[in-house]
Amino acid sequence: MPLPIASSSSSSPSSPAAPRRRSLLLAAGAVFALAGCMTPPDAAAVGQGLVDIEVVDRETGQVLEVYRHAGRWYVAGRPGARYAIRITNRTGSRILAVTAVDGVNVLSGQTGAWSQSGYVFDPWQRYEITGWRKSDSQVAAFEFTSLPDSYAARTGRPLDVGVIGVAVFRERVVRPAWRDAERERRSNGAFDDRLERRLADGAAAPSAPAPQAAEQQAKSATRADRLGTGHGQREESWVSTTQFDRASSTPDEIVSVQYDRYENLLAAGIVGSAPIARPRPFPGSRDVAGYVPDPPARY
Numbered sequence: 001m002p003l004p005i006a007s008s009s010s011s012s013p014s015s016p017a018a019p020r021r022r023s024l025l026l027a028a029g030a031v032f033a034l035a036g037c038m039t040p041p042d043a044a045a046v047g048q049g050l051v052d053i054e055v056v057d058r059e060t061g062q063v064l065e066v067y068r069h070a071g072r073w074y075v076a077g078r079p080g081a082r083y084a085i086r087i088t089n090r091t092g093s094r095i096l097a098v099t100a101v102d103g104v105n106v107l108s109g110q111t112g113a114w115s116q117s118g119y120v121f122d123p124w125q126r127y128e129i130t131g132w133r134k135s136d137s138q139v140a141a142f143e144f145t146s147l148p149d150s151y152a153a154r155t156g157r158p159l160d161v162g163v164i165g166v167a168v169f170r171e172r173v174v175r176p177a178w179r180d181a182e183r184e185r186r187s188n189g190a191f192d193d194r195l196e197r198r199l200a201d202g203a204a205a206p207s208a209p210a211p212q213a214a215e216q217q218a219k220s221a222t223r224a225d226r227l228g229t230g231h232g233q234r235e236e237s238w239v240s241t242t243q244f245d246r247a248s249s250t251p252d253e254i255v256s257v258q259y260d261r262y263e264n265l266l267a268a269g270i271v272g273s274a275p276i277a278r279p280r281p282f283p284g285s286r287d288v289a290g291y292v293p294d295p296p297a298r299y
Contacts, residue, residue, distance in 0.1 A: 045088065046073045050095060050168045050253045051121075054086040056128060058141075066257070069270045076262035077144035077227050084128040084142065085164055089121035096120050096169040096244050098251075099129060101142065101229050102152035103160030103283045107133045109292035111157060112282040114167045114251055120244050132231055132292040136239045140292070141232030144259075150228025154295035157283075161228040163258045165281020167251035171244060227260045231295050256281050 045052030046066055055064045055075045059082060064075040077083065089095050097119050098105070100112030106129060107117040121127065131139030132151060147153055152161050258279065260268065 045086075046257055047088075047090070047255055048253050050089070050091055050170075051097065051166065051255060052088040052090060053164075053166055053255045053257060054088075055164065055257060055259065056084045056086050058082040058084055058130070064259075067265065067270055073257045074265055074270060075257060075259045076265055077259045079144050079146070079227065079261065082130075082141045082143045082232060084130045085166075086126065086128045087119070087121065087166065088126040089124055091170075092123045093173075094120055094122055094171045094244070096171070096246065098167040098169070098282075100165045100167075100281050101132075102150055102163065103157060103165075103280055104152050104155070105292075106131075107292065108290055109155070111284060112160075112165065112280075113284045114282055115249075118167075118169075120242055130237060131235060133237070133239070134234065134291055136241075137236060138234050139237040141235055143230045143232040144227050145230035147226040147228045149230050151231040151292075151295050153228060154231070155293075158228075160279035160281070160283050162226060162260055163256060163279040163281045165257075166255045167282060168253040168255070169244075170247040170252050172247040225261070226264060231292075254281075 045054045045063075047053055055077075056062070057064060057078060059078075063086070064077070064083075067074040067076075085099065085101075087097055087099075098112075098114055098116055099118060100106065103112050104110070105112050105116045107119075109132065110116055119127070119129065129142075131141040133139050147158065147161050150158070150161050152158060
């Protein structure tokens with residue numbers, strides 16, 4: 001089952017709850033271990049090799065159709081519907097999946113960054129993340145809502161609403177000392193070209209956008225008809241913690257899926273010519289431990 005970066009596990013309200021475990025939060029962050037089934041990956045899911053990502057409408061049980069445009073992936077959400085992020089580990093080793101929605105870490109509520117907590121998946125494991133983690137036994141359900149009612153907007157972070165991001169890390173394997181020395185020597189060389197290309201393409205850039213881009217994004221974020229992810233009803237979801245030593249400080253794979261109303265996707269360039277907003281899944285944040293805090297009360 002998957003674990004967060006100190007590590008955790010969770011189960012949806014519709015499935016049997018996993019046995020309660022003692023949790024241990026590590027100084028480096030929390031990694032959560034999840035209880036989930038091990039099933040073959042879906043060939044239609046989004047991913048680059050290590051994981052498959054699907055967005056599931058929990059009201060209908062259907063996997064949302066994926067649209068590819070200009071090198072990016074999009075799904076159309078239904079306002080008011082609860083959804084889940086289904087992640088499948090396609091490898092024979094444990095992986096860490098640091099997951100953010102609307103630029104916010106789903107475990108801690110921090111502004112998303114790669115160094116934060118995530119879920120640890122066992123080899124070939126599949127699991128559905130159903131909400132913002134509130135404790136080791138509960139989540140607040142993900143639900144599609146208007147942008148002003150999204151968790152990110154209600155906590156003062158509306159610029160990156162409309163994106164789901166998963167940064168995947170391999171686990172460090174103990175090797176002979178001479179191999180570690182060789183690896184360190186190579187790591188001091190050129191930055192990994194594949195990751196560099198993904199960053200250049202804007203798949204997950206933690207730095208702030210250029211002033212002009214930021215201004216356009218801020219104007220776009222004020223549109224009430226855009227779709228975001230709300231802080232829904234509390235649901236039972238058990239997790240435990242585990243230790244996970246990352247093989248690298250940078251992700252081995254980044255998967256980014258943008259979402260909005262179907263009507264907005266049509267009008268935003270999926271089949272038209274209007275510019276498309278490009279929210280960042282991991283915009284960066286302070287290093288703060290804990291779970292997702294409640295949003296401010298509605299007035």
